[in-house]
Amino acid sequence: MIRFEHVSVQYEGTERPTLCGVDLTIPEGELVLLVGPSGVGKSTLLGAVSGLVPHFTGGTLSGRVTVDGRDTRTHKPRELADLVGTVGQDPLSHFVTDTVEDELAYGMESLGLAPDVMRRRVEETLDLLGLAGLRDRPIATLSGGQQQRVAIGSVLTPHPKVLVLDEPTSALDPAAAEEVLAVLQRLVHDLGTTVLMAEHRLERVVQYADQVVLLPSPGAAPVMGAPADIMAVSPVHPPVVALGRLAGWEPLPLSVRDARRRAAGLRERLAQAHPPSPAPACATVLAPLPTAPARRGALARLLGRGAQTTTAAFEPVTDATARVERLGVRRGRVEALRRVTLTVAAGETVALMGRNGAGKSTLLAALVGMVEPTTGSVLVGDRTPHRTQPREMVRRVGLVPQEPRDLLYADTVATECAAADADAGAAAGSCRALVCELLPGVPDDTHPRDLSEGQRLALALAVVLTARPPLLLLDEPTRGLDYAAKARLVGVLRGLAADGHAIVLATHDVELAAELAHRVVILADGETVADGETRQVVVSSPAFAPQTAKILAPQEWLTVTQVRGALGATS
Amino acid sequence: MTAPTTGPVRLRRPLRAPGATRSNALPAGAWWLWALGLATAASRTTNPLLLGLLVGVAGYVVAARRTDAPWARSYGAFIRIGLFVVGVRLVFAVFLGSPIPGTHTVFTLPEVPLPDWAKGVRIGGRVTAEQLVFALYDGAKLATLLICVGAANSLANPARLLKSLPGALYEAGVAVVVAMTFAPNMVADVVRLRTARRLRGRPTGGIKAVLQIGLPVLEGALERSVAVAASMDARGYGRTAEVPPAVRHTTNVLTLGGLLGVCAGTYGLLAAQGAVYGLPLLIAGLVAAMAGLRLGGARSVRTRYRPDRWGVRAWLVAGSGVAVAVAMIWAGGVDGEALRPGVVPLVAPVLPLWPAAAVLIGLLPAVVAPVPPPVGAPNSKESQ
Numbered sequence: 001m002i003r004f005e006h007v008s009v010q011y012e013g014t015e016r017p018t019l020c021g022v023d024l025t026i027p028e029g030e031l032v033l034l035v036g037p038s039g040v041g042k043s044t045l046l047g048a049v050s051g052l053v054p055h056f057t058g059g060t061l062s063g064r065v066t067v068d069g070r071d072t073r074t075h076k077p078r079e080l081a082d083l084v085g086t087v088g089q090d091p092l093s094h095f096v097t098d099t100v101e102d103e104l105a106y107g108m109e110s111l112g113l114a115p116d117v118m119r120r121r122v123e124e125t126l127d128l129l130g131l132a133g134l135r136d137r138p139i140a141t142l143s144g145g146q147q148q149r150v151a152i153g154s155v156l157t158p159h160p161k162v163l164v165l166d167e168p169t170s171a172l173d174p175a176a177a178e179e180v181l182a183v184l185q186r187l188v189h190d191l192g193t194t195v196l197m198a199e200h201r202l203e204r205v206v207q208y209a210d211q212v213v214l215l216p217s218p219g220a221a222p223v224m225g226a227p228a229d230i231m232a233v234s235p236v237h238p239p240v241v242a243l244g245r246l247a248g249w250e251p252l253p254l255s256v257r258d259a260r261r262r263a264a265g266l267r268e269r270l271a272q273a274h275p276p277s278p279a280p281a282c283a284t285v286l287a288p289l290p291t292a293p294a295r296r297g298a299l300a301r302l303l304g305r306g307a308q309t310t311t312a313a314f315e316p317v318t319d320a321t322a323r324v325e326r327l328g329v330r331r332g333r334v335e336a337l338r339r340v341t342l343t344v345a346a347g348e349t350v351a352l353m354g355r356n357g358a359g360k361s362t363l364l365a366a367l368v369g370m371v372e373p374t375t376g377s378v379l380v381g382d383r384t385p386h387r388t389q390p391r392e393m394v395r396r397v398g399l400v401p402q403e404p405r406d407l408l409y410a411d412t413v414a415t416e417c418a419a420a421d422a423d424a425g426a427a428a429g430s431c432r433a434l435v436c437e438l439l440p441g442v443p444d445d446t447h448p449r450d451l452s453e454g455q456r457l458a459l460a461l462a463v464v465l466t467a468r469p470p471l472l473l474l475d476e477p478t479r480g481l482d483y484a485a486k487a488r489l490v491g492v493l494r495g496l497a498a499d500g501h502a503i504v505l506a507t508h509d510v511e512l513a514a515e516l517a518h519r520v521v522i523l524a525d526g527e528t529v530a531d532g533e534t535r536q537v538v539v540s541s542p543a544f545a546p547q548t549a550k551i552l553a554p555q556e557w558l559t560v561t562q563v564r565g566a567l568g569a570t571s
Numbered sequence: 572m573t574a575p576t577t578g579p580v581r582l583r584r585p586l587r588a589p590g591a592t593r594s595n596a597l598p599a600g601a602w603w604l605w606a607l608g609l610a611t612a613a614s615r616t617t618n619p620l621l622l623g624l625l626v627g628v629a630g631y632v633v634a635a636r637r638t639d640a641p642w643a644r645s646y647g648a649f650i651r652i653g654l655f656v657v658g659v660r661l662v663f664a665v666f667l668g669s670p671i672p673g674t675h676t677v678f679t680l681p682e683v684p685l686p687d688w689a690k691g692v693r694i695g696g697r698v699t700a701e702q703l704v705f706a707l708y709d710g711a712k713l714a715t716l717l718i719c720v721g722a723a724n725s726l727a728n729p730a731r732l733l734k735s736l737p738g739a740l741y742e743a744g745v746a747v748v749v750a751m752t753f754a755p756n757m758v759a760d761v762v763r764l765r766t767a768r769r770l771r772g773r774p775t776g777g778i779k780a781v782l783q784i785g786l787p788v789l790e791g792a793l794e795r796s797v798a799v800a801a802s803m804d805a806r807g808y809g810r811t812a813e814v815p816p817a818v819r820h821t822t823n824v825l826t827l828g829g830l831l832g833v834c835a836g837t838y839g840l841l842a843a844q845g846a847v848y849g850l851p852l853l854i855a856g857l858v859a860a861m862a863g864l865r866l867g868g869a870r871s872v873r874t875r876y877r878p879d880r881w882g883v884r885a886w887l888v889a890g891s892g893v894a895v896a897v898a899m900i901w902a903g904g905v906d907g908e909a910l911r912p913g914v915v916p917l918v919a920p921v922l923p924l925w926p927a928a929a930v931l932i933g934l935l936p937a938v939v940a941p942v943p944p945p946v947g948a949p950n951s952k953e954s955q
Contacts (some may be wrong), residue, residue, distance in 0.1 A: 050805050052801050052804070052805060055804075056800075057801075076804070077801075077804045077805045078804050078805070078806075078807050078809055078810050079810070080805075081805060081806050086802075088801075088802065090798065093795050093798035093802065094798075094799075094802045095799075095802075096745065096748075096749060096802065096803055096806070097748070098642075098728070099728075101877075102876070105877070107806040109873050109874055109875065110806060110809075110810055110872075110873060111807050111810065112810075112812075112872035112873055112874050114874065115874060115876065118874065118876045119876070119877065122876070136592070136593060140641055140755070141640075141641070154806070158807070368769070368770060369769075370766045370769060370770075390768075390769045390770075390771075390772045390773060390774065392772075393769075393772065394770070394771065395772075401763075401766075401770065403763070405787075406763055406764055406767035407767050407770060407771060409786075409787065420771070423772045423773060424772060463771065464770070467772065
């Protein structure tokens with residue numbers, strides 16, 4: 001169905017080609033998963049199928065890409081529109097119209113299908129994707145999972161033979177991701193659509209793939225094969241594969257179900273050992289030592305506020321604790337948060353989980369003072385965040401937003417660091433030192449835009465950490481990160497927690513929460529529905545349990561690292 | 572439903588407005604005609620009572636028939652803009668004076684002495700009640716016009732209006748729709764970047780902040796437009812059908828010739844001597860241009876998905892607006908005094924009975940238009 005013959009793609013201004021010598025044949029009716037570390041050209045390969053590379057992105061493509069016999073060199077994307085449906089990473093930038101039904105019809109209108117055919121297909125697609133109840137809704141009011149389904153539906157209505165998806169589940173909570181994958185599964189089984197998809201979160205998708213294409217490193221030729229064979233050699237793999245490799249299971253299991261069938265032996269070997277208890281390193285005190293935290297009374301606060309315009313001296317704040325008491329936040333008629341109580345102590349890492357729109361980001365915003373509580377109170381290191389000046393607040397709490405790029409204004413890393421030092425009132429060079437630590441080998445004159453997703457996150461983290469806030473908040477930090485970048489992030493955050501930083505993460509990534517968090521708080525509809533030690537909250541939940549926990553239940557192992565440690569100790 | 576119904580009830584049921592769905596949705600054009608009718612009526616009077624009545628009529632219909640969609644929330648913004656216009660008009664009247672003579676001095680501002688060559692201009696000086704009332708009436712008229720437009724904006728999806736363009740202009744229409752969705756996105760970007768500034772401990776106000784936020788916002792908008800363009804292209808935007816050269820040339824000749832005809836005709840109408848050939852030339856030009864557009868539509872392969880249908884209810888809605896406009900124009904001819912209450916001498920405006928009754932015709936859409944689902948109600952079908 002899709003053929004790549006000696007395809008190389010090189011963008012202008014780059015030294016080496018992004019794709020080099022790709023030879024691939026993707027047969028009809030298969031669900032093919034494209035995997036590989038960040039920056040190996042996955043998106044470029046996907047774009048070449050729909051003709052957007054090179055017709056839209058520029059660059060030179062040598063070789064030949066044919067889709068169902070049509071050569072993308074001679075056919076522009078619009079002439080492939082009846083054959084290839086493309087959904088990019090951000091569904092919002094995909095939409096042309098403003099209501100669900102119009103969006104589903106848009107592609108067919110462009111192709112000039114007869115009105116009765118269009119009507120019939122829209123109704124079919126609404127049912128296929130479970131969108132019937134949303135048909136008249138403005139797209140802007142839908143949740144992330146619903147938007148992703150509408151985006152997929154909008155390219156399905158012209159009945160394309162090929163569907164190309166770039167990270168369809170990355171921004172979604174686990175339940176919404178399963179919703180989307182179930183739809184893809186159904187398309188492949190019922191309609192014989194060929195699906196080519198790239199995804200970082202392999203734990204969600206690898207079990208559904210018929211074949212896997214691995215791009216091992218930039219410029220390397222792709223390897224295609226059965227998922228189990230490829231996963232055995234792939235540098236990126238989900239925890240279930242890591243566990244399988246560790247235990248030496250043959251053939252490699254790809255789904256939790258397969259793994260459980262083989263896990264009896266491993267469970268027996270692990271029966272003696274106990275999973276390590278993730279006690280927070282509370283005893284550690286932030287260096288340097290507190291100057292006079294006990295005397296921070298009303299008078300000191302008053303003086304502090306009066307003097308803040310002239311504070312030039314850099315005095316790190318050490319009181320990390322955040323206390324949220326019966327917090328309520330209303331936006332218009334919507335109660336974003338209701339009676340939420342949460343305490344975070346120094347050295348503790350808390351993961352906030354819950355579906356899209358559950359109030360995670362609002363809670364983080366309340367902690368940095370961007371949102372004023374309607375009821376209840378928020379205290380961060382003895383301050384009420386929304387009444388404190390931003391300059392004061394950055395030294396108490398730092399937030400890395402969902403889009404780290406928002407934090408970066410300057411056009412080189414060096415000026416960014418200088419600005420961060422000035423903002424925080426820190427000694428010159430402190431931000432650059434942090435960058436060197438978190439992100440070694442990035443030259444001073446790099447534009448933040450040219451960094452990869454993971455590098456940008458590290459830079460934003462360094463900028464936030466320059467003010468040495470004892471409380472660190474991260475909103476959805478692993479979106480768009482590959483496993484290597486995620487592992488680096490985990491290392492950095494562990495180090496910060498050990499230094500006495502309190503960390504709160506809002507995340508959909510159950511594996512990250514299992515790896516990092518001491519406590520998990522689950523929010524639903526703005527209320528806390530669970531708050532407890534990670535193991536207790538996560539193991540029993542079907543949606544929030546990491547793969548390792550599912551495989552080794554009823555034993556309470558959360559991560560492959562824990563299992564590896566235990567096996568190393570017993571043998 | 573199953574209970575036996577008596578005669579009159581059974582008769583009345585089909586007359587009651589149904590719940591709004593896609594299939595019985597009123598065409599956007601009907602709402603715009605209604606609103607423009609009210610606006611025309613407003614432009615014909617300065618009587619604050621009549622203007623207030625018009626605003627009330629528009630507001631009542633909006634309250635009764637608007638949906639929960641994002642564009643429906645713009646009504647409040649239009650009212651605020653209207654009030655702002657009144658305020659600005661008053662401020663100008665106070666500081667710059669107005670040519671309205673008056674005897675009731677309210678207060679006197681120190682007058683700025685201006686050189687001789689600026690004789691017509693006055694800054695400061697005497698402020699009379701007549702001036703203020705005149706400015707108030709004038710501002711109220713403008714505000715009412717704006718509020719009527721706002722009513723149409725919140726009752727009809729602006730994108731749907733552009734959809735009714737002829738085929739040859741459709742692509743331009745889509746471009747406008749996409750451009751319109753950019754404004755809210757940019758506002759969201761600005762909010763996000765402002766909060767990000769706070770996260771870095773910088774003040775969120777001031778010129779420096781605007782400059783520093785401005786560049787990333789524009790960058791974001793540019794990136795988003797490229798992404799949307801790619802998506803539109805990949806979904807077949809701009810696919811064209813093969814058209815025989817003869818048709819293509821005819822299209823060009825008709826469109827160009829028609830536009831030239833319109834220009835020449837308009838010139839003829841406006842020039843003193845050309846009135847004889849002006850009108851026929853204008854009409855011929857219009858017809859040719861229309862034919863050109865229609866032929867040009869053949870190049871586009873697009874079809875329309877569930878286009879709006881003009882049913883009885885749509886005609887009633889549009890007709891009620893037109894009726895208000897016609898009645899007001901007619902009233903202006905018969906009883907101009909009542910529509911334009913005098914300010915010199917100051918008199919209390921009275922509510923002219925017949926024009927006021929005519930304005931109430933504008934309430935018809937609140938009865939005949941399909942009823943949207945109640946705002947904020949859970950979507951009952953969603954759970955399926």
